[in-house]
Amino acid sequence: MDVLGSFALILALLTAGYAFFAGIVGIKTRNPLAIRSARRAGLAMFPLVSLAVGTLVYAFFTNNFSLAYVAEHSSLHLPPFYKFAALWSGQEGSLLFWTWLLSIYAFAVLFVNRRKHPELMPYVGMVMAGVEFFFLLLNNFAANPYSILGVVSASGGIHVVAQANGQGLNPLLQYPEMVIHPPMLYLGYTGMTVPFAFALGALLARYPGEKWIHLTRRWMMLAWLFLGCGILLGAHWAYAVLGWGGYWEWDPVENASLMPWLTGTAFLHSVMMQEKRGMLRVWNVWLVFASFLLSILGTFLTRSGVVSSVHAFAQSSIGPWFVSFLVFVVLVCVVAYVKNRDYLRSDNQLDSIVSRESSFLFNNLVLLAAAFAVLWGTLFPVISEAVQGSKISVGPPFFNRVNVPIALFLLLLTGVGPLLAWRKTSLESLRRNFAWPMAGGIAAGVLAYSFGYRELYALVCMVLGVFVVLTVASEFLRGAQVIRSHSGLNFFQSIGRLAMRNTRRYGGYVVHLGIVLVFVGIAGQAFNQQKKMDLPPGSQASIGPYTLYCQNFDTANGPNYTAERATIEVFRGGRPAMMLFPERRFFPDSGVTETMVSIHSTLAHDLYVVYSGPNPQTNLPVIHAYLNPLVKWIWLGGLVMVLGTLLAMLPSRGSAPPGRPEGSGPSAGAVADTESRARSRVLEGAR
Amino acid sequence: MSARVKFALGAVIIVATLGWLGWVGATESKTYYHTLSELTALQGSARLQRMRVSGYVKEGSIQRLGNQVDFVLAEQGRTLPVSYVGSDPLPDTFYEKNAQALVQGRLDRSGKFVATQVEAKCASKYVAAPASAPAGAPQTGATVPQTAH
Numbered sequence: 039m040d041v042l043g044s045f046a047l048i049l050a051l052l053t054a055g056y057a058f059f060a061g062i063v064g065i066k067t068r069n070p071l072a073i074r075s076a077r078r079a080g081l082a083m084f085p086l087v088s089l090a091v092g093t094l095v096y097a098f099f100t101n102n103f104s105l106a107y108v109a110e111h112s113s114l115h116l117p118p119f120y121k122f123a124a125l126w127s128g129q130e131g132s133l134l135f136w137t138w139l140l141s142i143y144a145f146a147v148l149f150v151n152r153r154k155h156p157e158l159m160p161y162v163g164m165v166m167a168g169v170e171f172f173f174l175l176l177n178n179f180a181a182n183p184y185s186i187l188g189v190v191s192a193s194g195g196i197h198v199v200a201q202a203n204g205q206g207l208n209p210l211l212q213y214p215e216m217v218i219h220p221p222m223l224y225l226g227y228t229g230m231t232v233p234f235a236f237a238l239g240a241l242l243a244r245y246p247g248e249k250w251i252h253l254t255r256r257w258m259m260l261a262w263l264f265l266g267c268g269i270l271l272g273a274h275w276a277y278a279v280l281g282w283g284g285y286w287e288w289d290p291v292e293n294a295s296l297m298p299w300l301t302g303t304a305f306l307h308s309v310m311m312q313e314k315r316g317m318l319r320v321w322n323v324w325l326v327f328a329s330f331l332l333s334i335l336g337t338f339l340t341r342s343g344v345v346s347s348v349h350a351f352a353q354s355s356i357g358p359w360f361v362s363f364l365v366f367v368v369l370v371c372v373v374a375y376v377k378n379r380d381y382l383r384s385d386n387q388l389d390s391i392v393s394r395e396s397s398f399l400f401n402n403l404v405l406l407a408a409a410f411a412v413l414w415g416t417l418f419p420v421i422s423e424a425v426q427g428s429k430i431s432v433g434p435p436f437f438n439r440v441n442v443p444i445a446l447f448l449l450l451l452t453g454v455g456p457l458l459a460w461r462k463t464s465l466e467s468l469r470r471n472f473a474w475p476m477a478g479g480i481a482a483g484v485l486a487y488s489f490g491y492r493e494l495y496a497l498v499c500m501v502l503g504v505f506v507v508l509t510v511a512s513e514f515l516r517g518a519q520v521i522r523s524h525s526g527l528n529f530f531q532s533i534g535r536l537a538m539r540n541t542r543r544y545g546g547y548v549v550h551l552g553i554v555l556v557f558v559g560i561a562g563q564a565f566n567q568q569k570k571m572d573l574p575p576g577s578q579a580s581i582g583p584y585t586l587y588c589q590n591f592d593t594a595n596g597p598n599y600t601a602e603r604a605t606i607e608v609f610r611g612g613r614p615a616m617m618l619f620p621e622r623r624f625f626p627d628s629g630v631t632e633t634m635v636s637i638h639s640t641l642a643h644d645l646y647v648v649y650s651g652p653n654p655q656t657n658l659p660v661i662h663a664y665l666n667p668l669v670k671w672i673w674l675g676g677l678v679m680v681l682g683t684l685l686a687m688l689p690s691r692g693s694a695p696p697g698r699p700e701g702s703g704p705s706a707g708a709v710a711d712t713e714s715r716a717r718s719r720v721l722e723g724a725r
Numbered sequence: 726m727s728a729r730v731k732f733a734l735g736a737v738i739i740v741a742t743l744g745w746l747g748w749v750g751a752t753e754s755k756t757y758y759h760t761l762s763e764l765t766a767l768q769g770s771a772r773l774q775r776m777r778v779s780g781y782v783k784e785g786s787i788q789r790l791g792n793q794v795d796f797v798l799a800e801q802g803r804t805l806p807v808s809y810v811g812s813d814p815l816p817d818t819f820y821e822k823n824a825q826a827l828v829q830g831r832l833d834r835s836g837k838f839v840a841t842q843v844e845a846k847c848a849s850k851y852v853a854a855p856a857s858a859p860a861g862a863p864q865t866g867a868t869v870p871q872t873a874h
Contacts, residue, residue, distance in 0.1 A: 432756070443746065
C-alpha cells in the first residue's frame, strides 16, 4: 500500500509540473488545446494527492509501523479519532496535508470557474499549479511521509524492519480540538493561495475591469475565515491544554498565523476603496501578495523551527527549500508589478481627512504596522544574529506595547469608519451620528471606574467597545425602521430583511460586534488572579468568590494513559457550586506526563484549576488556581465573527436587479437599496 | 493643507509613536541567548543583561527550598547553578531523565543564575531506532522533535 502512496505522490508531482508548464505554454501561444489540457491536469492533482493521503491514513489505521512516520506518530492503543489526526501531527504528514488542501482549493476554483473568465483562469490555474508543484517537490524529496524503517543486511540489501508498536501521538495533541485546529489553520494558510493566484493572474493578464477584485475578495474572505477560526481554536487549545492559564504568548508559531490574518483583514477593508472609488489598486495587489507570502512564511516557521531553534533543538532540512521558494515568489511579484504597474493606476485621490477613505487608510496603516511589528519581533533573533552576531529575542512586553494601542485605535475606527461618508463628512453629521454612542461609551467607562476598574487600557477598551456596539446597533435600528415603515413587517423580520439585502455590509457589522466581544475578553486579562498552594485532602483554599475544598486523590485509567486525579469541590458563598477534576495523565507509549486542566467557565470569569503534581519538599499535592475574568467572551466573540463572516459571504437578496453578475460588491448591490436611503441623511456631505 | 498632507502627517505621528513604544518594549524585554560556554566568556555589562540559557538538568540536582527551586544546568562539561524564583509550576518534563531546560533570567554577583522562567523540553519523544539501524537508514525527520502546534 505504501508503494501506491509514493507512486501517487510522484504522479501528482508530474501532473502539477505539467499543469504549470502547459499553462505557461497555453498562455504564451494562446493554444486552446494547451489551455484545456493544463486545466485538466490542474483538476487531476486533487484525486492523485487524495490517493497519497488515503494510503497514509490507511497505514495509520492498519498500524503499519514499518513506515517511519506512522511508527513515530501512532501506536496500537491510540484511539481511532486521533489516528486520523496523527496524519498532520508531524512534519511530513502536515506538509502532505497542506498539498492536499491546496489541491482541493485548486479543484474547486478550476471547477467552479470552468466556463467563466476564459482570459483570466489560465493564469490562475498556472499560479496554483506552480505553488502545488513546489509543495509536491517537498513531499517527494525533502519530507517524504513514506520513508520506511529499514536496516542494511550483510549482503547490502535493505530490509524493512517494522516496529512492534509505535511511539504514540504526542499527548499534547490528544485533545479533541487538535483534530480541527490544524485543518482550520491549514485551510487558512493554503486558502491564501487562491486570492494570490487571482491577483497575480489578473496583473499578468492585465485583466480589464474590477471583476477580479471581487473574486479575489471572496476567496480571501474564505481563507481569512478559516485562518481566524484556526487561530482562535489554537488559542483555546493552548488555554485548555497547556495549563499555564493563558491563551496567547506571542510564540513564533502563534505570530506566524496572526500575520497573514492581519494583512488579510487590511485587504478586506481596503478592497472597498478599490471597488467604490477606484483607489489603492497597487496597495491591494501587494496586500494579497503579502498575505500569501506571510502564509508561506508561517508554514515555514511552524514546520522548520527556524526561530524556536534558539532552543537549540534539531533543525529540519526544509529551511533552504522554503527560503528559495519565498525569494522566487517575491521576485515574480516584483517583476509582475514593475511590468504592469500602469495597469493599477488610481482613479481618485483622497478628498478629505474626515471621510470613509481616510478611515480605511488609517485602518490599513495600523493593521500593517501591527503585522510588521509582529514580523519584526518574531524574526528578531534571526535578524540580530545576522547583524550583531548574538541572538536576541524580544518577549511579550514588546508585542503588547505596540499592539495594544493599535488594537484600541482599530476599535475606535470600527465604530467611526462605517458611519463616515465617502469623500467628505460634515461636522454636523459627525455630531448627529456619534454624540449618543460616544456618550454611552463614556458613561460605561465612568461606571466601570467608579466600581474600581482602573486599568487604563481596559477602561479605554470598555469605552470604545460600548461605543462600537451602540453605533452598530443604531445602524441596524435605522435601517430596520425604514423597512418597517415601507413593508409593515415586524421588527425582527425587518432586521432579517435588512441584513439579507446587503449581507456584506451587515455581515461586516456582525463581525465588528464579534471583535468587540473578543477585545473585551482580552481586556479582562488585566484583572487576572492566581494562587498556588499545597492542597492535601480535607484542606481548603479560596480565590476570588470561590473556596476550593480538596476531597481526595485517586487514579483513573484512560484508553492509552493512566491518570492521577484530584477531586475538588468548589463552594461559592458557602454553597457547593461544582466539582472539578484536574488530572495528570501518564502515557506509557511515549513515557510522557501531561496535566489536564479543569475549568469552570462563566460569563464573568473562568475558574481554572491545575494539579501540578506533588510538592517534592512536602510531598503534598500542589494545586494552582487561576481566576481569569471574561475569557469566555473571546470564544463567544469568535463564534459571532464566524457567523458574521458567513452572512457576509451570502449573496445579497431582494435589491439586486435581475441579471446582475454574482459576487455583487457594494458597487453593484448596495447603492440601490433602502439602506442607502436610510443613510441619505448621513451622506449629505457628499455631492 | 490638503487631505493627503494631513493623512501623511497623521501617519508619521502614528508610526513614530508605535516605533517609540516598540523601542521601549524591546529594551524592556530583550533577552540574549547564550550557550553555557559563551556565558563563561562574557565580560562586563554583558553579564548583567537578561538572558536565556539552555542545557540539560543535571540529574539529582533539583532542590526545593520554600518558594525557590535550585538545580544545576549542564552542557558539555560546563555547569551553571540556577535558582528558579518564578511562580508558575515547573513543567512535568522538567523532572524527567535527561530533561532539557531553557532558563530565562539574570546572573547574580556570585555567578548564580536567577531564573524567572523555566521552559522544559522532553528530549523529543523519539526513542532511538534499533541499534542495528545504520546512520544512513532512511529515517527522514525521525530526529526532528515534534512541536505541539
